[in-house]
Each structure stands twice: as C-alpha cells, then as structure tokens.
Amino acid sequence: MDELQAGRRVVVRYSLDPGDTHSTSDALGLVTAVDEAGVEIDTKRGPLRIPRSQILLVHEVPPAPTRTGRTHEIVSAVDLRRISAAAWLPQDVSWLHVENLRNEGTESGADLSLLQKGWLLRSSACSTRRANSALPVTDSGLGWEQGLDAVEEWYRTREQPSRIQIYSADDSSTLAPECQGLAPLLSARGYTPSEAVLLLTGATAEAADGASAPAEAAADGLLIDVADAPTSEHLAAWTSQRSPGQTPAAAEAFRGLITADQPCEFVTAYAQHPDGSRSMVAVCRVVERRKWGVITNLVTRPDLRRRGAGRSVARAAAALLAQRGVRSYLVDVDAGNEASVNLFASLGATVRHRSWYAELA
Known part of the structure; x- marks a missing residue:
C-alpha cells in the first residue's frame, strides 16, 4: 500500500468490522499519520483512525478542487505548495506542530516528524532555498510568534540562517491565510524578502x-x-x-x-x-x-x-x-x-x- 504515506490525499475502502469484507465504508482525506497498526486520515468529518487489518483498498487522488474549472486551475495555493515541496525534500525534515511537541514532551530539540501538519521545516547542506526553509502548511497550534521562535531555534541548532517561505493566495501580493500572521513579525524581526518566485x-x-x-x-x-x-x-x-x-x-x-x-x-x-x-x-x-x-x-x-x-x-x-x-x-x-x-x-x-x-x- 504505497499510497499510504503521510501528506497524500487518498480514498480508503475499509471493513467496518475486522474480518468482514461485506460491510464496508470509504474515507476520503489527507493522510496525517501512518504506523504499523494503522493510518490516520483527516476527513471532512474530522480525524479518522483505520486499523491496517481493516483496510481493503487504497487509491491516491489529486488535491481537492477549490472551485469548478480546469484541473490545473482549481487547486489551492497551499496544496500547490505541498506538491512542489514533495518534489524537493532533503533528508533533514521535520513538522512543527503542537501535537508533535506534546508527544515528545518538550518544545525544544524534539523530533517533529510524527504528524505531517503544521509548518514543514527543511534543512540541507545544499544551498538551495527550497531545501533550507520553513513552509507554513497548516496552523501549527503554537501561534505565530511562538511558532517563529521555534523555527529560529531549529535552524540555530543547525547553524543555519532562519528562512521562511511565504506565499500568496493567488497571482497577487496578498499572502495566503497560512502565512498572513507572519508578515508583521518577519518585518519586525528584520527578515529580508527575496525576489518573487512564480508558481505556474x-x-x-x-x-x-x-x-x-x-x-x-x-x-x-x-x-x-x-x-x-x-x-x-x-x-x-x-x-x-x-x-x-x-x-x-x-x-x-x-x-x-x-x-x-x-x-x-x-x-x-x-x-x-x-x-x-x-x-x-x-x-x-x-x-x-x-x-x-x-x-x-x-x-x-x-x-x-x-x-x-x-x-x-x-x-x-x-x-x-x-x-x-x-x-x-x-x-x-x-x-x-x-x-x-x-x-x-x-x-x-x-x-x-x-x-x-x-x-x-
């Protein structure tokens, strides 16, 4: 079941009772966690945990459309950033989210790879910016200021400059909701923005x-x-x-x-x-x-x-x-x-x- 990887949007058909293949249901959503026992999917009705023994079929599907129209024009900015990020991931990757921090029992030096939601932190010896920056994907649960503090500490421990990839909701300079709260903080702390990068x-x-x-x-x-x-x-x-x-x-x-x-x-x-x-x-x-x-x-x-x-x-x-x-x-x-x-x-x-x-x- 290669499709069962955190960050992918899938349809999972599963049995409602162990061993019963006649009584089934389907779940559509984003995979947020995978382990040997099962998978967690973020559906419209909330998180759903499905044991592996009850999974019958898995099929990956494209990101959810935001409106009607041509396929490449109806996907949200945050989903496009997810797709782009997935094509250029270094080995040193972590997810900054309050649940990960709680699971580790500390808010510093933690392994943030447990749930793939929050802010994606990337670090590499290679100098490319996409492999060495934090990407806000979903709410980290920490608040903007505390989240930025955690990002700066993460890069400080790697002796790298703190870098954030922020993005607009459309072809304008208006930041997407996932980034809007960062703008005044970045300015106040002396961050310098790069030239714009266009996603086509x-x-x-x-x-x-x-x-x-x-x-x-x-x-x-x-x-x-x-x-x-x-x-x-x-x-x-x-x-x-x-x-x-x-x-x-x-x-x-x-x-x-x-x-x-x-x-x-x-x-x-x-x-x-x-x-x-x-x-x-x-x-x-x-x-x-x-x-x-x-x-x-x-x-x-x-x-x-x-x-x-x-x-x-x-x-x-x-x-x-x-x-x-x-x-x-x-x-x-x-x-x-x-x-x-x-x-x-x-x-x-x-x-x-x-x-x-x-x-x-």
Missing part, C-alpha cells in the same frame, strides 16, 4: 502540443532522451549555473535531492554530430507527486539558448506525464527569469501564485 500550472496535454511521446517533442535535429538517473554532465550543468564552487558536502546533498524520490526522471535534449557523437543542449527533471507532474531544474547551455532546446525539453516532459495519465503540472520560476516564464506561458501555463523567501541575516 498547466495542462500536460496542452504543453505537449500534439506530442504523444517524449521523442516526438524534438525539433531542429535534437534527440530527446529520458533516463532514470542524471549523468555527471547533468550535475555539472546544474551546479555551474546554480552553485559554482560548492563544497563536496553540498555537492553530495544536491545529488541526494536530485535523485531522492521515485518516480523521478531526467529529460535531455542532445545535439547529434556528423561523427556520431552527441552533446547535451538542455535538460530538466520530472517528478510525479500527488497525481501532478513537477518540472524542476530546467537548464539550457548558455551558448545555445533561444534555439528551441528548452521548449523541446519542456514539451517532452509534458508528453511523458500525459502518456502516464498525469493531467496537470507545475513549475516554480524566479520572477526575473523572463525566458523561462515566457517559455511556459507559451505552452499554456499561467501564474497561480507567488512566493518569497524571507531570511534573517
């Missing part, structure tokens, strides 16, 4: 633009390749553009982030040469989470930009997802990266909300 969503079929398989997305003599693991050439391209001169520990952490979870694939556009050799032109990482596709780490060789390679790779990634029945995808792009924003907009994606990384110097 789109339909995989539309982005594939008629390609029914990744290879069909190639143009101008490019060869499209899909692999389960990155090559040293991929890693060199990512680190040279994002983290030049990084330490061995940071490089290893980055490799761990890139390859951590399955399904995870790497779509590459190669230029073929007359002598039979080939060279990498563009690459991206494709991850499936919560029945959504997440496209990350799209890079193109600087000397070969604006020739359609990035577009071919993005189309191929969308075709790969559509081929598997994944209807929607998302991508996070720095607001200042006009080339990438325009690329995904040309494939039908739209900006759903913005996020900022507020950091305490």
